[in-house]
Amino acid sequence: MSSITATYQEDAEIQKRRWMILIVLNLFTFMSTLDGSIVNIALPVLVKQMNLPVAQVEWVTTGYLMAICSVILFFGKLGDIAGKIRIFKLGMIIFTIGSLLCGLSHTLPLLIASRIIQAVGASMTMANSQGIVTDIFPSTERGKALGLIGTFVSLGSIAGPSLGGIIVSTMGWEYIFWVNVPIGLIAIVLGWKVLPKDLVRVKSRIDIPGSMLFAVFIVTLFAGLLLGQQFGYGDKRILASLIAAAITFIAFLIVELRRSHPLLQLTLFKNPLFSLSIFCAFLVFISNFCFNIIAPFYAQNMLNMSPFSAGFLLMLFPISMVIVAPISGALSDKIGSELLTFAGLLVMVIAQFGLARLHDGSPVLLVGLWIAMLGIGSGLFGSPNNSLVMSTVPRTQLGSAGSVNSLVRNVGMVVGITVATSILFNVMSSKAGYRVTGLIEGRPDIFLSGMHVVFITSSSICLLSALLTGWRLFSSRRAKRASA
DSSP: BOOOOOOOGGGGHHHTTTTHHHHHHHHHHHHHHTTTTTTGGGGHHHHHHHHHHHHHHHHHHHHHHHHHHHHHHHHHHHHHHOOOHHHHHHHHHHHHHHHHHHOOOOOOHHHHHHHHHHHHHHHHHHHHHEEEEEESHHHHHHHHHHHHHHHHHHHHHHHHHHHHHHHHTTTTTTTTTHHHHHHHHHHHHHHHHHHOOOOOBBBOOOHHHHOOOOOOOOHHHHHHHHHHHHHHHTTTHHHHHHHHHHHHHHHHHHHHHSSSSSSSOOGGSSHHHOOOOOOOHHHHHHHHHHHHHHHIIIIIIOOOOOOOHHHHHTTHHHHHHHHHHHHHHHHHHHHOOOHHHHHHHHHHHHHHHHTTTTTTTTTHHHHHOOOOOHHHHHHHHHHHHHHHHHTSSSSGGGHHHHHHHHHHHHHHHHHHHHHHHHHHHHHHHHHHHHOOOOTTTOOOHHHHHHHHHHHHHHHHHHHHHHHHHHHHHHHHHHHHHHHH
16 A cells, blocks of 8 residues: 655665765754753753742643654654655754744743744654664664664753753853754755655555544643642542543544554554563663753752753763764674663663762762763663664554654653652652652752652663563573574
8 A cells, every 4th residue: 555666775876875864864863852851951040030840840841742742653654644754854844943932932831832833843853764764774774874863862862951051051041942943954954955755655544533632642641740740649630631641542542443544553562572672762761861850950959060060960971872872783783682772771770779879978970970871871772772673663664663662752751750750759748748849948858868769760660671671682592592
């Protein structure tokens, strides 16, 4: 049912510029994922400037991620139907316009609305970038190319606090959005020159009922989780929202199983390698975003560092990751991905346990060591796992698979933020003896108690992922020995 007349690998002109195509894809991959986390370092500044509690200002980050999750499957499916490259190009323009509007928004409602526009463009690029790479690159280089995309995904997701700290302290919070505009314009011009026309399109229909149900599920789920931090999870409105999310999700699965052209190809999950790799990526992003949301407050409020200095300290994560990830991606083509993902997760578990032992008098060198180790572990894990996910998918479902991969990443980010802040506020409230939704002046011990529980939880999540990956590695090697 698809109109495939040729492949990009057969076109010599496209193969000549394939690495330039990858640069364009990576520019937007980096910016769109960066904007999911770059606001985190500016949250303390926005809290002071807008005179609002942390739990409300947090919506600047979570609103962006929620909007991406709501529509990313839709744009993945639309990419398979209308052309992945066409949707990617349109996404570049919308994202750049949204970035400009964010910097011009000086009230919370306007800023959140601009972030949603930005998120729509981001989801269009995220949903289709991995599918474009898998289409264009030959199988001998696909692991390396997907590994690089995975590197920029992870780099963008994690580099936010460090880059944001430097930008906020030198130019102001508006520039964390405006920096995207010139880079976006350069990428758009390059994209129009180097990106080829779409060859692969699937004759299908847009699944409107599935798209609507999934968007409602995401909004009710995240609204329930995030508002629960402010009002408590015993609130009837919060419970109603979470129950509505569960009902909507069940309805979505029933609709998808019955439709001939579903929004989400549930058959993808019949492949155990795909499903396990997706689930492990989900757990890793939960764990990393526990770090991402807590670390800026620890560095600025416990270690009394400026946003600029905190940014440099947190920069150790992306720097160590960007060094390790390409090496890990190239190695995965030679020795396989299972061992590398397992090793990376073990390093992350050790780093998270180290972070759980920090206090307000910890040496900056020790803090930096654990942050760098977390980056090394993420670099070892990310690229090979990304290759595992995309290498198991039929060519006509690359858009859908790429959007699922991006979806679990963004859901992992939101769940990570929710887990971290829910645990933090609950432990702080318990220690303080009253409901807490922000930092308490002069009581670092209360924040540190919550932070320790957050990092013990995130290390346990990493440990679960390591155990699952270890089981996969053991099973794979046993199967190879049995067939030898």
